[in-house]
Amino acid sequence: MTTVNAVKRDAPQARPALPKFSWAWLGLMPFFIFAFLFLLYPASVIGVRSFQDTKTHAFTFKYIVELLQTPYLLGSYWISIKISLITALGGGLFGFLLAYSAIRGGLPRFMRSSFMTFCGVASNFAGVPLAFAFIALLSPPGELTKLLIALGYNPYFHGFTLYTFWGLSMVYMYFQFPLMVLIIAPAIDGLRREWLEAAENLGASSFQYWRYVAFPILFPAILGAMILLFGNAFGAYATAQALTGGSINLVTIVIGSQVSGDVLGDPGLGYALALGMVVVMAFAIVARTLLQRRTERWLR
Amino acid sequence: MTHLKLTNISKEYSGTTVVQDFNLDVEQGEFVSFLGPSGCGKTTTLRMVAGFETPTSGTITINGQDITNIAPNQRNVGMIFQAYALFPNMTVAQNIGFGMQIHKEPKAAIKERVNEMLALINLEKHAGKYPFQLSGGQQQRVALARALANHPQVLLLDEPLSALDAKIRVQLRSEIRAIQKKMGITAIFVTHDQEEALSISDRIVVMYEGKMEQVGTPFEVYNFPQTAFVANFVGTLNSASAEVLDPAKGLITMDGVQLVTVEDMKNRKKGDAVKFSVRPERFSFASEQKKDNILDCTIENITFLGAVVRIQVKIGNTKFNMDTFNNPFLELPKIGDKDQVTCSKEAVLVLNH
């Protein structure tokens, strides 16, 4: 979690430990009941029923196996991973350039804070309104399309459509860039000016500074941020659904249709699919946490 | 021979003058400190020599070459920062060798120089460690080695000891001075700690509000301060107001008490208001030895500071601090006693502002 610096701290070591009252545990009960009932239990249901035969309730791997053997389902994972990778890399790169420009580019002060606020808004601007915004922009009757046609160039005659994989990628970028900016901003802030000056002082050019000092230092942070972007795109549903009506075969879309009715033929398969998603996300979060430790060591 | 020369250096930031009319000639191998409170312009001046700030007017030359407008990465001056600024992604050895690596020196030469530097700062065993594994003092020594490895013409140190513990500070400052002397390299040292500046400099430049207040050896600056600011900033001081009684004889009067001073008061007339100062250690008890000024006083307070005993006395209506060396066999006066203190004419400093 990126949070702003704290000011005061408790000093538990400075005072003797308070006796542990039993009611303190009770005070945490509401939270644990809430978390268990509405988060942990439903989540575990996915895990359990992925390995449980729907009819016999016996333990089985068959759903996992079937998932790995169904091209349609494996394909959906592949498409989801593809779009997540592309938007994570593209969004990460452009977001990084934006963040660095805003923070260290020598631009006027007010631009940084208004840009950051805007990124906060834009990273939340996903789902239905975002899909619609791009429809308003680039669909056949869209504003930009009309403008381009008026200038003599019709993108649709050249094979462009909004409602495809690449159109969706373009839309995803809209919340990926600002998310990258928000995540990487503290790391860029942590790049101390003295390192640049020390490098210059020792004779390094701008390029050498980047190659030997800045980039190696920022690399874990950038990688960690891109992993987060990957997870963000991987789990996205509403934007794709609103834009394409479910025609692009993402894992989230397949699960979505499974929620409305049993389109896969066996609910167990749906659970396995969901479990697969959680596994991918868990990997991403763990990798990101490990990288974050490395980042914090250098950029404290 | 002048090695580093700053001529008429000024720096302005959007209307505010941060450094004004700075002129200094530094000899090869000299250790000069810039001493002053925060905001006096000492760091800005140093950074202009390094190339991180450009002077609004004036020139800087090293060895006769005008470097005023040369980019910082082409000046070959070595800079040491308050916050160490070691590259966190490189080991100690890599940090030290970085400058030479940039200049594309052969690997063997780099290795040899790095080992030489490690021996100089006594950290041979830490060559493979990363900065976060070192203490503050160790990091600063590596920073020193990194700057020196690059064969700089001038060494610039920006309050390098301010972030360190008191004990390490004292130890490291003598180490820095020893290394500087050994290598014969010209050095500029910025600090706000007057004890630091006094103990290791060949000369001190005292700065205040962007201007040079005084330049001189530590001895000169401490014993013969030329302005009230220098007198106050360097060492402790007693200050009080008085009136001129007889400018020709150097007499001033305060609360009915007469003091004679050796200061030149040619431009003053009788009745002028002046400020004068006396260093606490220049007072002594009249019972031991009588000097030019003999003043009646009352003992107000006695503070035991270890090697020094600080006795607060009231002369006229004003309180003064008197420092004397601790002597276990000396009988100290009691609070409330009436006594006499004495000081020489030269000890009474009448200053400009």
Added chain:
Amino acid sequence: MKRGGQAWAWFWMIVGILYFFLPLVATFLFSLRARLGVLSFDAYQTVFNDPNFIYNFSYSVFWALLTIIVGILIFVPTAYLIRLRLPQFRAPVEFITLLPFVIPAIVYVFSLVRTFSKPPLLIVDSPVLLIAAYAVLSMPYMYSAIDTGLRAIDVRTLTEAAQSLGAGWGTILFRIILPNIRVAILSGSFLTFAIVIGELILADYLVKPAFAPYMAYLMQQKAYEPAAMAVMSFALTWACLGIIQFVGRGSDQTQIAGGH
């Protein structure tokens, strides 16, 4: 990056700003085209006069407010107790609050529907489930905001001072702790508000009235009204985050919006 680097900085910023603003501008323009040949606010008028819109939007606001209240009631005492008495629970609780990041919303809804569609937990049609689910979705942000706020005040000293003056736990929580983390709570609340208003999946599949599903439904049928709704949605989110920045300026209690 100096000198020449500054030109690049301007370049990337302009490209970025273009990319961000073009869709917004297009949406706004589009929303003004309801009347043929003329730019007008007709679409907005239609939306505001649409009883279904008012119905759905009001419900979204209502769900958001309830979620915020539930969040405060559950998370403030929890964070407070952990900070004060039970630091050993910090790790598991924080882990739980970060779980919603690992479980994508669609998977979460899937699990909710499956878990709560069968007796004895047949509450899939109840608003209780919706509120609880919204609280779970906003938990990472709300809990983190509250925790950040508590970190900035010396909880232990305040509690001990209050106790020495004779205050009971209710008084301490509501009259001392809560007012001092006002800014943090506001920050978390606005984030929650933005999330709930923009949320599609939950309300859609739990078949409850809400803003986003209504907009999705309208998109199938109308062209200009959804545009107006998109503009409103964006303006609303901007207002929420702007208020957070404004209220939290100079305070150590706010967190960067939307960051993981």
